Amino acid sequence: MSSFMKSSIGKKFFMSVTGLFLITFICVHLSLNLLLIVDDSGDLFNMAAHFMATNPLIKIMEPVLALGFLVHIIWSFVITLENKKARPVTYNSGDKVLSPIAPSKNMLILGGMVLVFLVMHIANFWWKFKISHEGLTAVHVMQAGVNVEMENAYALVAGFFKASSLYCIIYMVGAVLLGLHISHGFWSAFQTIGWNNKIWLKRLEVIARIFAWLIALGFAIIPLYFMIKF
Known part of the structure; x- marks a missing residue:
């Protein structure tokens, strides 16, 4: 098992x-964030955020999620460096999505930009929710009577979106970059784990692009909503 994990295919897997x-986490996170534009009173978003903060299973998954991010980021750099050493001359990618910035050619760059967006x-949010509690006030919400x-x-x-149009724009750019990264x-992830026959690979490419742009639009529409309405 250890030799498999040290191999190139093991790392990619x-x-x-x-x-x-x-x-999967991004989908859950987006579902929660979309409540920001569903209910202007904030009650739905507050209840969902409260559930996520107090649910024991979520608390257990938080360090697992953090570890997943770290492993994914570190190994992406390692694999990219190994690929560059093994193939110093670049080759033409078949990915035609926005060819000059094709995701398959620039996954490390896109991943780095997404990392900046994540930081x-x-x-601005996680640190204040979990550590400093700066700017957080209490509110009473009727829940199950x-x-x-x-x-x-x-x-x-x-309040953050309403106060900063610049951050709204940065957030929307980050959403697009996330979509490109996922596309x-x-x-590619399904290809690596074995779904690599020609029929399914073509289908997965189409599904991936549709899914990625739904994710990008979902995150981008939130700051856009606050910019237009407020």
Whole structure:
């Protein structure tokens, strides 16, 4: 097993698995964030954020998620460096999506940009939710007939979007970069784990592009909503 994990295919396999795991998290995260534009009172978003913060299973998964991000990022650099050493001369990729910045040719660059976006997101939201609690106030929400006190996560997130058009634009750019990264990574992950026959590979490429742009549009529409409405 250890020799498999040290091999090039083993590293790619594990990076593919962590990538699919992170895509699952992104879907959950997007579903929660879309509540920001569904209910302007903030109650739905606050209840969802409160559930995520207090659910024991979510608390267990948080360090697993963090480890998944670290492994995925570190191994992407390792694999890219190994590929460059093995093949110093680049080859023509078959990926025709925005050819000058084709995801298959620039996964490391796109991943680095997504990482910058992730760091900004952690600094502005996660850190305040979990560590400093800066700007967080309490709010009472009726939940199953019970008046529950919880942090007003909606006020913090919505307030940030309302106050900074620049951050809204950066957030939308980050969403597009995330979509580009996923558009190649999604089908490539399935190819690595064995779904690599010609029929399914073509189907997965189409599904990946549709899925990636739905993710990109889903995240981008949130700051756009606040820019237009407020």
